[in-house]
Amino acid sequence: MARLRVLSLATLYPHGAAPNFGVFVARQMEAVMRSGAVDLTVINPLGLPPFPLDRHPRYRTVAALPEAETWHGVPVLRPRFRLLPAIGGRFNAGAVLRAVLPIARRLHAAAPFDLIDAQFFYPDGPAAVRLAADLGLPSSIKARGADIHHWGRARGTAGQVRAAGQAASGLLAVSAGLAEDMAGLGLPRERIALHRTGLDRTLFRPLDPAASRAALDLPAAGPVLATVGALIPRKGQVHVIEALARLPDATLVLAGAGPDEAALRRRAAEVDVAQRVRWLGAVPHDRLPLVLSAADVFVLPSASEGLANAWVEALACGTPVVTTPIPGAVELLTDPTWGRFAGRDAAEIAAAVTALLAAPPPREAVARAVAGFSWEANAAALVAHWATLAGR
Template identity: 80%
Template sequence: MRVLSLATLYPNAAAPNFGVFVARQMEAVVRTGAVDLTLVNPVGLPPFPLDRHSRYRSLRGLPERETWHGVDVLRPRFRLLPAIGGRFNPGAIVRAVWPIVRRLHAAQPFDLVDAQFFYPDGPAAVRLAAALGVPCSIKARGADIHHWGHAAGTAEQVRRAGQAAAGLLAVSQGLADDMVTLGLPRERITVHRTGLDRTVFRPLDQAACRTALGLPQAGPVLATVGALIPRKGQRHAIEALAALPEATLVLAGAGPDEAALRGLARDRGVGERVRFLGPVPHTDLPQVLSAADVFVLPTASEGLANAWVEALACGTPVVTTPIPGAQELLTSPDYGRFAGRDGQDIAMAVSDLLAHRPTREAVCAGAAGFSWEANAASLIDHWRRLIV
């Protein structure tokens, strides 16, 4: 089976944590030997002189083709208009990718075009598949539906792509329901949950992890993992510290909210109890998660967050918002609690977990059944159904 996969979310040397969950999935697909995979990771760069900005300098230096953890990755450049040009990205991607795809298809035809993110990958993949005369599959992960599926200029592109695709994937049933609300065909949607590397994400010695991170041994430690952006809601976790006087909060991730979050911590008088770790390599996250007593993610929206599953696999219970994907995963009190995006509400949920601590073994049970091998097998089965 020969598959062309578009993935604007994919790690590279400039951003090794960006879309790492897509990379792990595709690495598992390649290891099966069942798929001849061509992975295209279009890289958006603005026109000169904006492309000289420090934000894009490292992207300009990326090779246009490389092997990334066993996967052959093509990285053609497309023209990006920062902040204002999101609606034009699918067309720009098609123009950049089509000459490569046409040449590869002529040499050895593709059986299917796959998109690993609904926007901008999905509309671009549909157009490429139509030109090649093969079926198209699009995967929804969360923000691609919740943001781009409602934003002016992109919502209609999301809807049309979903209606044109032969098959659709959603990381949770709740996200599948949201897709149907947008007008996408329910009968074409398959729930395809995330994977997990159990050799990496497992419980580690808590005291040793705290020592390595320079964290206090006494008192509860809370951790949150993710980009420092408003949607992830780290500010609410910081606000919760006012009602948790013995607790320390660790934030793993980088993003535009960092300065505001540091200022908030100072203003609330908890600055010395908030640790900013910056971007942590994905394989080092078990140390952060194992150091914590509770994983906190006051997110506004998710499909099914990989970080929830990874925390459970490390034996760390979760406090997060009662959104559909979380409700599908956290089905036992041993796995965590739900709280609103409110500091006091989060503090109450954390306090309840600390007062009724589940065993690490009980928490780990929440991640049972998740593996990249199972994820890859399910994805390949889905592709096969579309080709037949």
């Protein structure tokens, strides 16, 4: 049987200026390519603002990226679309479609695609279903969390998300809880399939904690907490910092970058824990196992998630998790050995951490929480979903 030909839109995808940006999407697509079942082309539209905002160093770096390249074995096209930072989110799907449509028509005329895929619900989803309609193809949209919880409720984009979900041939959600949230927005529940994240099992595994601490220049004695993620209010790092004040012997390692950093540093100083917080910035993905293995507990008090890759990767390294009792976490952490739940509250977080530190679970037992996760399994399920929609 001929291989499926799939065109996938992914506005979050790593590139030379941001190699960690959407790395989980890239890992998935690399596994799809390794399967040999799909001729895959990824289109990663890059937003650039009008003059003079495009002169900012951040955007100059993006503008200098190649418009076509092979990224870790995956063909990636990077057309530009007009972006209005902070205020123009409602226009992004239309701008992406205008940038992608002529490319997709040309590629489809040369070698027809079987399906149009979107790796996020917004802005990728509305652009993908309109593109699929233009080419007469089925379409699939994947929901990951914030694309539903934010864009699915925001004024100016909620209607676009709902219309795209209703028009798509098939939908994917990373957790059952997210699927229910999608249905609550008016998306057809019978078309939503569960598609959990993957995991690089050769990379994310328990490493020697003492050696990991030494590699990161962390204290050899005393508990270490870690949190990984963008420094934004939704991830809740401020609550971990405040909890640290109740854990006098602990060190907190923060891996991530983002607009909340200055406020977080101020809060750490206000609660007198600044000297016990290590700021690592954006850590390369292949260095995260060191961070996670160095920690006694991984803490991520998110306001919302689909199924956080950081939870899965921490568990794979044998590090128990403290997080909020949101649906994806409740589905994952079904054994108290693997972690505890706490609200976005310093006292609750400190109590959950203290309970885990008092009776540390064996790392091998924690790692069993994600025994079924792999990028190979993730890719096989995705290819099967695409094949069904394409009538294969």
